[in-house]
Amino acid sequence: MDERRLVGRLKDPKLPREELDRLATSQFSPPSMRVAIAGISAFSRQNRWEDSLGFLEAMHAQKLQRHLYTHSAAISAMEASGQWAHALALLTELQGLQIQLDTMAFNTAMRACASGEAWTQAQELFLELRAGQLEPTAITFSAVAAALRGTWRRAVALVAEARHSSVRLDAAFFSTLIAGLDGEAWEVALALLADMLRRDIPADSWVFSSCMSTCEKASSWIAALGIFSDMQTQQWQPDASAFSSAVSACGKAELWEGALTLFESAGPKRRDTITFSAAISAMEKSRRWSEALALLSAMRQQKMTPNVISYCAAISACEKGAEWQRAEALLAEMRLQGLELNSIGLCAVISACDKGGEWQRALHFLEELSLSSLELGGIALNAALSACERAEAWQSSLSVFAPRRGVWG
Template sequence: MSHVRVAANAITCSASISNCEKGGQWQLAYSLLSGMPAMRLVPNEFTCSAAISACQRAGQWQLGLSLLSCMFDLSSVAPDRITYSAAISALEAGGQWQLALQLLGRMPDLRLVPNEITFSAAISACEKGGQWQLALRLLGCMPEMGLVPNEFSYGAAISACGKGGQWQLAFKLLSDLPDKRLVVDQVSCNAAISACEKGSKWELALSLLRKMHDTRIARNKITCNAAISSCKAGSQWQLALSLLSSMPCSRLVPDTISCSAAISACEKGGHWKFALGLLSSMPDMRAVPDEISFNAAISACWKGYLYS
């Protein structure tokens, strides 16, 4: 086998694994990577990183971590910053925040310097694990390492604060973005609105929604669902129905979450007829009623019966 042919085959395999990563074909990516030594092809850092990323996209964090550990056996090449970032992203997707932090902490021992992508993935892992304090600590460590937090870093930290019930901290982080010369985007706004919703701050959530409109930040289904849910917490059933009915104007199709939140708002507001009407209209909107939808409607009817 000539050197030219080996190089061409190696490039072909690397490209194929990269395509598998983009298409979420983790089994095929793993099979190609594992089969390279039999063809006398040596995987490199980019090949291994693509395979680990394919595992990450499919939620196969165990396999992604295994590939990182097996890199010496597969390629005789030490993992680099790219492969570690891919592995941490795989652990983030799997909600394995402890393992993600372990990998991040191991990098300096290998003389690997984490970058913004690495830290953002670790912060997001903490967010998924409900570790808002650790997420903020990582965000604060970035400047100490000469790294500038980006929109993804802040978005993950804002979301972590929201999940931890720290709506004040989430709102402060969002307010800090312009001073950091970072763009307030859809992701950060969604995270802040969700934080307000969990903190029962419906006025602030709707204020952020209006600000998105004024600054021409497009809202998506996540935005609307969080805003409708905030209305539920504040028993603002009219606003919840208004937001639900306005979704098609933004070319957004209400889903089960949207409708269930609006039904719950009607239930909390004591309007069982609206709750029941919305439940019956869900199939017309191609939204499938779930346990939350039915329970909210039943509760609304029961409250209507008790106070009639």
């Protein structure tokens, strides 16, 4: 098979695994850079990063010279598979061979490090790029932005550096930067959003949603809802993520009616599991157990499967209303669905049984919790002590706590 046809086959996204293996083990005379790049990329498309590296080494064994382009293809394959350490090793190998690197190679390696949470390494690569007098691109700044998780001071410094460059930043940069901020930096998130809009950078719903989420995490519900309003004013259609953040913001402010109104306005196409869970949590925070159960039922009717968060929020809502039978029924339903129980749901059931005067059932679930690997929280302990006090059953209480005496001293 000649080189042109071979490269064409390797670039075929539907290339069968067996044929790729056969082509990769062929002898190429002389070895071709085009074949090497196409082969590395073919293995990457099949999520076979180890074979991408193996193919590169096989081509070197056939006397193909090491080159920036072939190594860049391999670095890209490592980035796609989250193999940041191998991406760095390939970049270091090029530097050891004194091959001049380009911005694209640095960008790809930085993205690999950021996706693998090797944030320090990504930032060091950015400094290397600048020290090598290479010109950064919008992709460069977006890649390093992904590595600045939670470090808002560095995020602000990065924006300042970008201003002094000739690079026109895009929405991807700002959304990545905002998404990496924690709740304490919600004012920084608002400032970044305002800066982006002042620059007339075309926004997208992800930018607004990221900013809303940061505000919502900090319980700055007024700011979060203000952003949601701005989205609609600027004729942006909020997506499921934006609605989820807005509903959650209402929930934290105990504005359950507002949460329901937003949830209804989203419509079926813009509701997902997260949106439903946010709405159920909003009902729980306002002690609206019947509305929480109605939302859980609507979730099933919309052919969505409730997750652990959805169930636990509904169970907690029932606990606040002392609806112990409903809380137990939801716990049983979770088990039937094969969902992994957590201490939040089990503690809420214990508390619901206590509030309903069912001290024996409260102790039954407490014993189950104490024998598991789940954390025995203060809610469960208080509920159990309260149940025993009502029934004057201190001996039962001590027998349940006995398995954990060694832990407590």
